[in-house]
Amino acid sequence: MIVLKNVCKTLAGKEVLKDVSFHIAHNESVGIIGLNGAGKTMLLDTMAGMIKPDSGFIRINGQESLIGESRFCRDLTYVSGTRTQLWESVRVQASFDSCIEMYQTDKRTAAARLAKLTRIFAIEEFLKQEPRSLSLGERMRCELVYAFLPAPPLIMLDEVLLGLDVSVRHKILRYLEAYKREKRSTILYTSNCLSEVELLCDRVLLIDAGRIIFDGNTRHIMEIISPLYRMEVRTASPLPDFEDLPLERYCIDGERITIEYDKQKLETAQLLRYLMERCEIKNVRLFEPDLEEAIRKIYGGNGWKR
Amino acid sequence: MRAYVEIAVKKFQDKMAYRLDFFMGIVNTAITIVVYLCIYRALYGNSVEVDGITYQMVATNFVITLGLSNAFGYNEMFLQDKVRDGSITNELLKPVSFIFRLLAENVGEGAFKLIFHFLPALLFTMVHTRLCPPQSALHLLIMFGSVVLGYLILWLLSFIIQTWSFWLFSVWGIITIKNVLVNILAGTLLPLWFMPAALRRLISYTPFEAIYFTPVRIYLGELSGAQLLLGVAVQVIWIAVLGVTANVFWKKGVKKLVVQGG
Numbered sequence: 001m002i003v004l005k006n007v008c009k010t011l012a013g014k015e016v017l018k019d020v021s022f023h024i025a026h027n028e029s030v031g032i033i034g035l036n037g038a039g040k041t042m043l044l045d046t047m048a049g050m051i052k053p054d055s056g057f058i059r060i061n062g063q064e065s066l067i068g069e070s071r072f073c074r075d076l077t078y079v080s081g082t083r084t085q086l087w088e089s090v091r092v093q094a095s096f097d098s099c100i101e102m103y104q105t106d107k108r109t110a111a112a113r114l115a116k117l118t119r120i121f122a123i124e125e126f127l128k129q130e131p132r133s134l135s136l137g138e139r140m141r142c143e144l145v146y147a148f149l150p151a152p153p154l155i156m157l158d159e160v161l162l163g164l165d166v167s168v169r170h171k172i173l174r175y176l177e178a179y180k181r182e183k184r185s186t187i188l189y190t191s192n193c194l195s196e197v198e199l200l201c202d203r204v205l206l207i208d209a210g211r212i213i214f215d216g217n218t219r220h221i222m223e224i225i226s227p228l229y230r231m232e233v234r235t236a237s238p239l240p241d242f243e244d245l246p247l248e249r250y251c252i253d254g255e256r257i258t259i260e261y262d263k264q265k266l267e268t269a270q271l272l273r274y275l276m277e278r279c280e281i282k283n284v285r286l287f288e289p290d291l292e293e294a295i296r297k298i299y300g301g302n303g304w305k306r
Numbered sequence: 307m308r309a310y311v312e313i314a315v316k317k318f319q320d321k322m323a324y325r326l327d328f329f330m331g332i333v334n335t336a337i338t339i340v341v342y343l344c345i346y347r348a349l350y351g352n353s354v355e356v357d358g359i360t361y362q363m364v365a366t367n368f369v370i371t372l373g374l375s376n377a378f379g380y381n382e383m384f385l386q387d388k389v390r391d392g393s394i395t396n397e398l399l400k401p402v403s404f405i406f407r408l409l410a411e412n413v414g415e416g417a418f419k420l421i422f423h424f425l426p427a428l429l430f431t432m433v434h435t436r437l438c439p440p441q442s443a444l445h446l447l448i449m450f451g452s453v454v455l456g457y458l459i460l461w462l463l464s465f466i467i468q469t470w471s472f473w474l475f476s477v478w479g480i481i482t483i484k485n486v487l488v489n490i491l492a493g494t495l496l497p498l499w500f501m502p503a504a505l506r507r508l509i510s511y512t513p514f515e516a517i518y519f520t521p522v523r524i525y526l527g528e529l530s531g532a533q534l535l536l537g538v539a540v541q542v543i544w545i546a547v548l549g550v551t552a553n554v555f556w557k558k559g560v561k562k563l564v565v566q567g568g
Contacts, residue, residue, distance in 0.1 A: 011567045045567075050395050052564040067398040068560050074401035083396050087316075094316055101309035102401045 001026045001153065001186045002047065007056030009046060009210075016042045017053065018211045024203075026153070027183040031201030031218065032190040035291060039210040040190040041080070044156050047188075048078050061153050074103055077147035080158035084139070085146050086131045092142050093127040096149060103150030110149060117145040120175050137168045144172060148179065156188045161196065176200050192291050198222055206298065214298050223264065224297065230287040231259045231268070233275060240278035245271065255282075309402050310410040317414030322422075331423035335376045336430050342368045343435055359499045363526060366438040369431055370525065371494045371518040376427075377419035378457055380412045382464050382481050386471035389563075398560065405556060409461060416457065441527025448534065452521040455541040460488070460517050462548035469552065472559030492517045513544040 002024040009017040016039050024030055034040045045051045047058060049065035049072060058065045061075045079085065086095040100110040118124055121141040131139055140160060147155055157176075161169050173196065180187060180200055191197055197204060197218065204221045206214035214221055228248060234256050242250060242259075249260045261271060268286065275281060321327070343365055350361045385408070388394040397404055431437070440446035467484055470477050489495045491514035498506060498519050509515050520537045523529045529537045 009567075042567075048399065050398070050564060051567045052561075067395065067564060068404060070401040070403060073399055078399055083393070083399075085396065085399070090316055090320060098309065098312055098316070101312050 001028070001061060003057070003059045004047070005057040007046065007053045007058060009042070009051060009053045011051075016210050017046065018209070020056070020210075020212055022205060022212065022215055024186060024188075027186055028203060029180045029187040029189065029201045031197035031204045032188060032207060033192060033194065033197055033204060033291060034190075034207040035192060035295065038207045040207055041158055042210070043207060044078065044080075044158055044188060044190060048076065048156065070102075074152065076152050076154040076156060077150065078156040078158070079140075079143050079147045079160050081140070081160065081162050084131060085143055086139075088132065089130055091128050091130060092123070092134075095131075095142075095146060096127075099146055099149050103152065105150045113151070114145070114149055117148060121145055121171065137164045140164060141168065141172070144175075148175075151184055154186045154188070158190045159192075161191070161193075173199060194222070194291060194294065195288050206295065208295055213295070221294075228260050228289060229263050229268065231261070231271065232285040232287070233257045233259065233281060234283040235275075235279045236282050237280040240275065245274060310406050313402075313407055313410040314414035314417070317411045318418045321415055321418040328422055331376075331419060332426045332430075335373060335423045335427035338376060339369055339372050339427060339431050342372060343431070357499060359497070362436060362438050363499075364497055365435050366526065367493065367497045367522050369428060369437060370522050371492070373424040373428060374420075374453065374456070374518055374521075375488075375492075375494050377424045378416055378460055379419075380415050382468060383478065384408065385465075385468040386477050389471045394563065405465070405552065408465070412461060413457075438526055440525050441530070445524055445527055445530075448538070449521045449525040452524050452538060452541060455538065455545060456517045456521055458545050459513050459541065459548060462545065462552050463488075463513065466548065466552045466555055469555040469559050472562050488514060488517065491515070493519045493522070513548065516541045516544050 002022075004023075005021050007017055007020040008015070020043065032040050032043060042051065046053055047060060047065055049067035049069075060072070063072045063075065066072050077085065085099075086092060087098065096114060099105075100107065100114075118127070121144065123138070123141050123145060126134055126138055126142055131142065134142065144157075144160065147157070161172060164172070176187075176189075177199055179185075180202075187200070189197065189200055201218050204214065204216065204218050205212055206221065214224075236255070239252060239257065245261075246265045247259055247261050251258045259271070272284070346361065346364050346368070350356065350364075354360060385394070388397060397407075400407070440449065463484060464481070467477055467480050470480065474480075491509050491512060492498075493515075498509065498515065501509065516537075520529070520541055524534060524537065
């Protein structure tokens with residue numbers, strides 16, 4: 001489906017992609033993670049043909065990446081927070097109609113799919129509005145409907161959950177997860193949030209300073225980078241006895257307990273259930289392993305080897 | 307193809323939503339035509355014809371050229387704005403040809419203005435001024451086709467200049483110069499009949515004559531038979547030449563865009 005071979009790009013004197021190579025199979029869902037400025041968006045833009053690499057080879061569904069070529073563009077949709085796919089100053093519905101025409105989607109299939117997506121993303125009331133009158137979250141829901149409507153061979157999602165509230169995030173994540181299971185499209189998903197990627201992607205490409213530093217399956221990377229989750233609990237009642245739980249470490253400071261546990265051995269839900277059965281919890285905070293730490297681990301040691 | 311038709315229809319409907327724009331368009335077109343007719347009425351004074359051209363022919367020329375040029379206007383800064391704010395990539399990611407998609411949108415707007423601005427203004431003009439009838443029904447029909455070809459020439463000229471936005475910071479000045487040239491050389495200011503012979507000859511080698519003047523001459527019957535075919539052929543040739551040029555500039559512009567990274 002996607003082949004990149006030794007792709008390099010220098011922009012304004014800065015190497016933004018360094019010798020990037022990978023293959024992605026049909027209907028695989030791949031997370032591209034990295035810190036800000038690592039080159040995630042640059043990589044997607046290059047695959048979409050918006051940026052021409054200085055050297056190297058790219059094929060998407062057997063075609064050269066060429067922006068502005070209908071035959072190539074029909075194979076993908078690309079959602080990002082900084083761009084819009086909707087037509088400005090016309091109703092959102094008109095953009096969807098036009099999307100169905102442009103992607104040459106079968107009318108009946110598309111109508112059914114649109115009805116379903118409209119329900120799932122709860123965008124019924126926005127269909128008659130123009131994109132500019134929608135809020136960020138409302139517009140993003142419409143953008144995602146637009147992207148999934150033609151069900152193209154490749155769907156690229158660039159930081160689509162950025163700045164959205166919890167309920168919207170949840171709605172979107174649930175849909176993406178279900179769509180991934182159906183295996184109808186190849187999905188590329190960039191994020192700097194590990195838990196989203198863990199939920200949505202079978203495979204992860206970790207990119208740092210324009211270089212792919214890890215390429216492997218999601219469970220593998222989760223094992224390597226940080227098995228340790230940290231939970232901070234405030235309780236109102238005396239503390240339970242933790243002895244029968246496989247915790248790595250815990251620390252009690254008055255009514256506050258900090259627990260570190262390995263997610264491979266102990267599920268968060270299991271730990272919570274245990275706590276709730278035994279004491280009265282006032283507050284819980286959960287700290288996921290963060291990406292920066294993960295990248296440091298992959299490089300080995302604390303030093304940044306670039 | 308259906309995607310483009312839909313874009314044109316969408317623009318057409320979009321224009322219908324603005325009622326004030328609708329009435330102002332009629333007033334604008336009617337005033338432009340009436341002002342020119344008054345000037346030429348005064349210039350003609352009591353003479354029946356000047357250089358073999360009657361006032362009625364001049365009036366007909368102005369109704370057609372001014373009416374069409376009012377209807378054929380649209381936002382010529384579109385591409386520049388898109389290139390400047392980077393939203394051109396949104397357009398390029400859509401699986402349609404940008405050239406045809408933009409053409410479709412402008413045609414939708416033009417069709418709206420022809421029906422809702424030009425036609426009412428034409429009727430208004432016919433109340434107070436007698437215009438020449440078309441040479442024949444066939445001439446009228448061919449003239450309609452020739453108007454479409456004229457529109458394409460005008461549109462391609464504008465598009466070629468718009469593509470220079472990829473290299474220049476602003477194309478506004480060049481667009482303005484082009485519009486002045488069109489006004490003078492295509493006969494919307496002074497009918498081409500009254501141009502000095504040398505200049506007239508020069509103009510006949512440019513695409514400007516083929517925009518409005520060829521349709522006018524077909525309507526009046528000045529072009530018939532072989533000459534009519536030649537006139538239409540010249541229009542088609544200009545479309546081919548300008549079309550190829552536009553495509554070259556467009557492709558080069560997009561290439562520059564992707565090499566420099568959006």
